[in-house]
Amino acid sequence: MRRLLDRLYAAAEFLAAVSLIGVLLTVLLSIVSRQLSFHVSGLDAYAGYLMASAGFFALASTLRHGEHIRVTLVLNALSPNAQRKLDIGAMTVGLAVALSLAIFSSKLVMDSWMFNDISTSNDATPLWIPQLTMAAGNILFVVAFIDLLVARIRGQAMMVDSQEPQRNE
Template identity: 55%
Template sequence: MRRFLDSLYLAAGGLAAVFMVGVLVAVVMSVATRQLGLHIGGLDAYAGYSMAAAGFLALAHTFKSGEHIRVTLVLSALPSRASMRLDIFALLVACAITANLCWFSAKLALDSYSYNDISTGDDATPLWIPQIAMAVGTLIFFIAVLDETIRRMRGIPEARLTEEAHYE
């Protein structure tokens, strides 16, 4: 299971990187076609969709890599038992928040699909298509936060911390 979850987070991070390249391609094409006097409708919208997809799909990988901003000043000042309890409490709150985000992201995509909601830009893209990346990204992020919460409740230290101790 551990190998599967780590592969899932890595795959989501890789897909986020692909969408970042998509942002680059869309922006460069937009600039180049403007210089040539051409207009390709929707390039700005596709750059935006790709940027949103990259951001949401990168959440889990970034979290599991220990790259999300955390205030560890209080945790490090507390005794180890109190620090662990506060950390678990914070992760439980994060589980509630990410579950909510996941639920409403999926609901938004389903609602957009059922109402045939389309973009108001030149592209007229059905909005559920770019919203899928947001729903999938938040689902994987919720899984990552839940995974970390369970690990911490079992007394397993943060993966990033064990890697840092290994390299010191």
Template identity: 55%
Template sequence: MRRLLDGLYTGAAALAALCMVVLLACVLLSIASRQLHFMVQGLDAYAGYLMAAAGFLALAHTLKRGEHIRVTLVLNLLQGRWKKGAELWALGAATLLALLFAFYSCKLAWQSHVFNDISTGNDATPLWLPQIAMALGTVVLAIAFVDELVLEILGRRVPAQSSEALRNE
């Protein structure tokens, strides 16, 4: 099960990286098109969709690597059962919020599909297409939070430490 979950997080991160590469291609094509005096319709909108997709798809991987911003000032002062209780409360609240976020993201994509909602730009893209990446990213994030909560309850959670704190600037 652990390999499956880690593969899910890594797969979502790989999709985010692919979105970033395609985003780069869109930006380079946009620059080239301005220099060569031609226009590709909807390129700016697609770049925005790809940027949002990259952000949402990378959320779970970022969480599992300990790279999300987390205020540990109070947690570092607590010890024993109090610290465990605070961790459980924080992970429980985050899991609930992530589940709600995932539910409503999926609902939004589904409603956009049902109502045939399209973008108002000149690309006229059906909005459910870019919203799928947001829905997928939030579902994987919710799974990651449930994973963290279960590991904390079982006493097997090893909080990832960000390497950012180790850097001296």
């Protein structure tokens, strides 16, 4: 199960990176097209969709690497048992927030698909397509929270894969 989850997080990292490269390419194409006096409609919208996609796909991996903001000033002042209890409480609240985001973003995708919502810009993209990346990223975020919460309940510390010192004060 651990390998499956790690592969899932790695795939989301890869999709976030590809999305960022897509943002770069759409912005570069927009600049070049302006300089060469031709227009590619919808580039601004696609850059925005790709930026949102990158952010949502990166949520789970960022959580697993311990890179989300944590207030360690309070945690460091507590005993290890109190730290564990506070971590579990905070992760439970985080899981509830992530779960509500996943539910409502999935509902938004379904509504956009059912009502055939399209972008108001020139590209007229069906909105469920870019919204799907938001829902998928939020669902994976829920999975990462459950993964960390179960590990913390079992007594394991927060997983930090990064070789850099944490910058989460």
